[in-house]
Amino acid sequence: MPHPLAPLLLDASDPNALAEGVWPAGTERVDGALRIGGADVREIAAQHGTPFLLVDEMVARGRARRIREAFEAAFPAVDVYYAGKALLTADVARWMRAEGLRIDVCSGGELAIALRAGVEPEAIGFHGNNKSESVIAAGVEAGVGTFVLDAPIEAERVAAAAERAGRVQRVRLRVSVGVHASTHEFLATSHEDQKFGVPIDEVPELVARIRELPSLELVGLHSHIGSQIFDADGFAESARRLLALHAELGATAPLPELNLGGGFGIAYTAADSPEPIEAIAERLAAAVRDAADHVGIPVPRIAIEPGRWIVGPAGVTVYTIGTVKPVRVDDGTRTYVSVDGGMSDNARPALYGAQYSARIANRSSDAEPALARVAGHHCESGDIVVDAEWLPADVAPGDLLAVAATGAYCHSLASNYNATPRPPVLAVANGEVRTLVRRESLDDVLSRDVGLRPEAEPATAPTPSHVASIDQGDA
Ligand SMILES: Cc1ncc(COP(=O)(O)O)c(C=O)c1O
Incomplete structure (x- = not known):
């Protein structure tokens, strides 16, 4: 019986498969892990951290x-x-x-x-x-x-x-x-x-x-x-x-x-x-x-x-999964998989209801497919990265999750929502990875807030004596 929450056209047959035309041409699994442009995403994540946008040059x-x-x-x-x-x-x-x-x-x-x-x-x-x-x-x-x-x-x-x-x-x-x-x-x-x-x-x-x-x-x-x-x-x-x-x-x-x-x-x-x-x-x-x-x-x-x-099909965003939460919805269960990015690096699902495809990137799995929704870490219920996808049911915190076809209108539409630093843009060619746009640091994000500059006046938080005078009505 079809899953009551799954879109009809979503193929559940192999939650490890890399659909042709969706992933950058030449993307493959080697020892179970994704290799894009000749580079192993596990190594890129170890060196650059997550999330990152990888563009196959x-x-x-x-x-x-x-x-x-x-x-x-x-x-x-x-x-x-x-x-x-x-x-x-x-x-x-x-x-x-x-x-x-x-x-x-x-x-x-x-x-x-x-x-x-x-x-x-x-x-x-x-x-x-x-x-x-x-x-x-x-x-x-x-x-x-x-x-x-x-x-x-x-x-x-x-x-x-x-x-x-x-x-x-x-x-x-x-x-x-x-x-x-x-x-x-x-x-x-x-x-x-x-x-x-x-x-x-x-x-x-x-x-x-x-x-x-x-x-x-x-x-x-x-x-x-x-x-x-x-x-x-x-x-x-x-x-x-x-x-x-x-x-x-x-x-x-x-x-x-x-x-x-x-x-x-x-x-x-x-x-x-x-x-x-x-x-x-x-x-x-x-x-x-x-x-x-x-x-x-x-x-x-x-x-x-x-x-x-x-550039759309040349880009893949790789995240780390932080939480996995099965949520019972009427007659079915949807597994919410939350990643360390979201609408700040990919606004398109929230803006246009855009659909994407996702795969576990650090390994393949023989587990049964589970209907998943990939969510970001932002404080919005609409912060969804992938609305519906079949992922192996053993998807777990710490796994890398790759989202395909993110080369266009993701980096260019990225924001600092929730004071989130934006991910780097990396390029891969013949197995070599280099940085096109570096990761934003928290200092980059905070640098425009004049009140946070070292020379700024300390905040005038109410002191007990202020509070007392306010209470007495003479503020
Ligand atoms: C005037 C104009 N030209 C070209 C484009 C590129 O569109 P696309 O990336 O869908 O090819 C746009 C997109 O908004 C546009 O407004």
């Missing part, structure tokens, strides 16, 4: 290369931007450049990482729905390749900064196309109720204004229709809508490019089955060709901005 770089080659094969001309919001460290930026990708940033902080990592400014695209004037000026002065404008006022702000810097700034315009997609479904409307971009019917007027500004050069339209998308249908619908507008706007002045954004989905659990990226690229190219033929223009230069697809 070869997997991340291989996927960057693969998606670039898939789109280069499908389109006559294409630029691939790595969406740094997924995971940006100096070395990750350098890997992406080495694999022929450009870098998309969406804040002054991400811009600084890319520039200080040595990324050529012209290879950087700059996004964001509310870039401050100082951040715009920093980008323009650094020589950022393109800005993606998100609102009419941004055209004026970027133009003014470019004029001051004596440059002509290349810009794209983010269009809210009325297509929103996630996983297998997409929703098409005439208008979208969201903060990003300019509604499609307001674009011609804004484009006319941008073209009047001599310090701006409009290179194309941009759209991003959502995240964790498993097939090409939503992208194709968005491309059809954009190409009609592209043809109209390109009839009066050059408009060489079209940016279709990111959002390509990955497998977080064995139940997820995204289409191979080559198939998505081909189907999207066919849709773009048809739409371009329909409006009588050549296929423009295409840009895409994947983040999750590249």
Whole structure:
């Protein structure tokens, strides 16, 4: 009889198994323990402590290369931007450049990482729905390749900064196309109720204004229709809508490019089955060709901005289990397994109800599968890392627990909730492990609290005489 609390698609057959496509390619068990990128997670934990995020460099770089080659094969001309919001460290930026990708940033902080990592400014695209004037000026002065404008006022702000810097700034315009997609479904409307971009019917007027500004050069339209998308249908619908507008706007002045954004989905659990990226690229190219033929223009230069697809499956977070608690719920038992991290290093389950896969990492086990929920150590009942997973029933305090596909939007969304220091980001390649971002110390976390500085005035806790005077009503 199925377990009453287990999701139907969760496979109970082998709680040691490493589902293909979920774990970094090449991950294996040696003597029962996980080996990722040629390194034994027990040794990494002994040397670096837990929790840690381990990124398999070869997997991340291989996927960057693969998606670039898939789109280069499908389109006559294409630029691939790595969406740094997924995971940006100096070395990750350098890997992406080495694999022929450009870098998309969406804040002054991400811009600084890319520039200080040595990324050529012209290879950087700059996004964001509310870039401050100082951040715009920093980008323009650094020589950022393109800005993606998100609102009419941004055209004026970027133009003014470019004029001051004596440059002509290349810009794209983010269009809210009325297509929103996630996983297998997409929703098409005439208008979208969201903060990003300019509604499609307001674009011609804004484009006319941008073209009047001599310090701006409009290179194309941009759209991003959502995240964790498993097939090409939503992208194709968005491309059809954009190409009609592209043809109209390109009839009066050059408009060489079209940016279709990111959002390509990955497998977080064995139940997820995204289409191979080559198939998505081909189907999207066919849709773009048809739409371009329909409006009588050549296929423009295409840009895409994947983040999750590249780094998500390259990352694994490893925790130490602290407590194991079977909890009886109506007709079943769920085993709560609590780890030494949680929503501060992986906010996605709490933010989006995201699903993940977990395995005991330091050993395999012949024990029967038990339905487990992996919880963090934070003071929130919603602090769940993995909502449902079959783990061996002998899972115990002290075991290492690995959570797969945490390369994207975990480090970048991490917080110091409950004054928790953030874990390090480690890279592994050919069995060698090195630190990309060191572990945060408690001193790092406390350093901004001015009252905790050594030179700070001691706290004026009420002394007995104060208390007495308060009691007497003369405070
Ligand atoms: C404008 C834009 N481009 C690209 C991305 C990257 O999306 P993903 O990591 O799902 O590929 C995002 C994600 O939010 C985005 O907002």
